[in-house]
Amino acid sequence: MTIRNFQTTGTDVGGSHFPFSIHRRITPSPSSSFTPWRIATQVVVPASSPLRRAMSRVSSPNTSGLPPQESKKLPERQAEPSEQKIISALKELYSCRPRESTYEVYNKDAVFQDPVGIATGADSIASQFNALVKVVVLFPRADIEKFRILKNPDGLPPGTILVDQDIAYYRDPNASSPTKTLNSLLTVFTDDKHMITRHVEEWDHLKDSSKEDGFFGTLNDHRKKITASLVNKLFHM
Structure with a gap:
């Protein structure tokens, strides 16, 4: 009853x-x-x-095709020689130390997507990451605590690179412990010339909503494009 x-x-x-x-x-x-x-x-x-x-x-699959609890369990692998330049560029980007040559790994029409922005084109992607460097006064120190290149699950196209990373951000660069540690899954798609065509960052391996996810996803997708456009105008170098 x-x-x-x-x-x-x-x-x-x-x-x-x-x-x-x-x-x-x-x-x-x-x-x-x-x-x-x-x-x-x-x-x-x-x-x-x-x-x-x-x-x-x-529970939804992220860009790797797996739900978060499964992609976090993927075994680690060694980088291929053809991937070394991209791996070095990613480490420069996420430690907030990009150089002009860092962005040479991106195809001119590449797309970068994270939970707060969508940037299309190598110049726009550079603006996104350069903006992070310019506001680094908030977190003057960013350390890569974990950087695991993952073995690709079945179903991903050749040339895909998966990375499970932890970035520690410090408000006080001399502090013994970080203010915030952010885990994320990087899914990087490349072409036959080993250039990045798409770069997706998903915090804590969680799928980010997009226009494929209905009404709310469409709104979020549009918001991120506006954010990227504003950043591009403010910080384009």
Whole structure:
């Protein structure tokens, strides 16, 4: 028998409220003399709620084609000789020490995407990373604590590079521990000339929403393109 059904609200990380239902059902449990009743509780979350979307991101495949918990378990491999220049460039970018030659690994029409921006073209990508260097006063020190080149799962095109990395950011460059450590999955696609055609960064290996994810994904996709455009205008070198 069901003894209670009620509506309530929850709060997501951003502070938004959303409704959900709780259905509680009690049935006899004769097999246990100490627990005469068994209580089953079902939480029903609307499909459009922030909680449901967050739950979907945790289980959805990221750019590697695997859900986050699986891509984090991929074994490490050694870099191929043809990948060395790209690996060096990535380390320069994420330690906030890019040089003009760093961007030579990008195809002129390459696309860079992370949770806050989408940049199209090598010049725009350079503007994105150079902007990070120019605001480095917030975090004057960025250390690469982990940089694992991962073995590709089945289904990825030849020339794909997967990297699991931890970047430690310091407000105080002399501090013994970082202010924030950010884990991310880098998925880098290359052409037959070993130039980057697409560079995707996914924080904590979580799939980022895009226009393929419906209405909210389309809004987020548009927001990121606007962000990248503003950065390009402000910091283009």
